[in-house]
Amino acid sequence: MKQYGLVGHPLDHSFSKQFFTDKFIRENLTNCTYKNFDIKDISQVKTVVNNTPELMGFNVTIPYKEQIIPYLHKIDSEAAEVGAVNTVKITNGKWTGYNTDIYGFKQSLKPFLEISQERALILGTGGASKAVYYVLNSLNINCLFVSRTPKKDNEISYNDVNEYVIRNHQIIVNTTPIGTFPKIDEKPEICYNEITSKHLLYDLIYNPDETQFLKEGRKKGATTINGLQMLKIQAEKSWKIWNE
Numbered sequence: 001m002k003q004y005g006l007v008g009h010p011l012d013h014s015f016s017k018q019f020f021t022d023k024f025i026r027e028n029l030t031n032c033t034y035k036n037f038d039i040k041d042i043s044q045v046k047t048v049v050n051n052t053p054e055l056m057g058f059n060v061t062i063p064y065k066e067q068i069i070p071y072l073h074k075i076d077s078e079a080a081e082v083g084a085v086n087t088v089k090i091t092n093g094k095w096t097g098y099n100t101d102i103y104g105f106k107q108s109l110k111p112f113l114e115i116s117q118e119r120a121l122i123l124g125t126g127g128a129s130k131a132v133y134y135v136l137n138s139l140n141i142n143c144l145f146v147s148r149t150p151k152k153d154n155e156i157s158y159n160d161v162n163e164y165v166i167r168n169h170q171i172i173v174n175t176t177p178i179g180t181f182p183k184i185d186e187k188p189e190i191c192y193n194e195i196t197s198k199h200l201l202y203d204l205i206y207n208p209d210e211t212q213f214l215k216e217g218r219k220k221g222a223t224t225i226n227g228l229q230m231l232k233i234q235a236e237k238s239w240k241i242w243n244e
């Protein structure tokens with residue numbers, strides 16, 4: 001038996017368990033199972049692993065993507081640079097951490113990128129925003145973060161996102177949870193009037209399919225992408241890491 005799983009809290013609405021369960025059925029992987037490990041404190045991850053000897057690896061989600069790092073024996077260089085881990089592989093009792101959100105975001109974004117898109121606005125400054133920044137930066141796209149509480153030089157507040165800022169940032173990525181089910185009527189407060197068909201709006205949220213943020217973009221003719229493709233690509237990448 002090969003066991004895989006997800007460590008986080010809460011996990012009631014997690015996508016991964018359904019994704020891997022469907023995959024195992026589709027690919028006739030009858031010796032594989034995927035389980036949710038809902039733990040209230042990251043220190044419990046040791047007990048989870050000790051009590052699950054057949055565990056080959058696990059995904060990590062909110063709120064533990066950063067807190068897992070001290071528990072690792074090794075960390076992949078990209079994950080270390082981003083400072084967040086969402087995939088752990090266990091080999092002979094040693095834990096190695098990876099960040100497949102980076103790969104998922106990059107691969108899902110690439111087909112939609114245009115040369116004219118040189119600057120991006122990243123809404124939110126949490127864990128996922130760091131992977132987004134890492135990818136955009138590696139593609140030579142200049143990034144500006146939008147935060148409720150801007151602290152650094154490359155962070156501005158929502159009040160600062162005026163027409164000029166929107167006109168000058170052709171890529172806008174929502175990495176905040178605003179608009180996630182059940183609060184589907186909410187959207188980040190930015191100046192949607194200035195969005196054009198030259199803009200690319202990417203929402204990391206995948207439930208609902210189309211958030212208010214993406215709806216506003218679509219109404220203005222922008223290209224819009226939701227988080228579903230990223231989610232699937234990062235999950236498949238985790239699978240590859242566990243099995244290579």
Ligand code: NAP
Pocket residue numbers: 062101104123124125126127128129146147148149175176177178180204205206227228230231232234
């Ligand atoms: P996180 O660490 O909690 O960060 C979210 C950030 O959004 C916060 O740091 C905060 O930035 C901002 N924010 C939070 N609540 C807000 C509010 N009420 N109003 C305005 N801004 C708010 O979460 P995360 O891990 O980065 O995940 C963020 C989102 O991405 C979640 O919806 C998650 O499901 C999604 N995600 C999707 C994928 C995928 O594969 N599609 C992968 C990873 C994450 P400021 O304090 O600076 O404002």
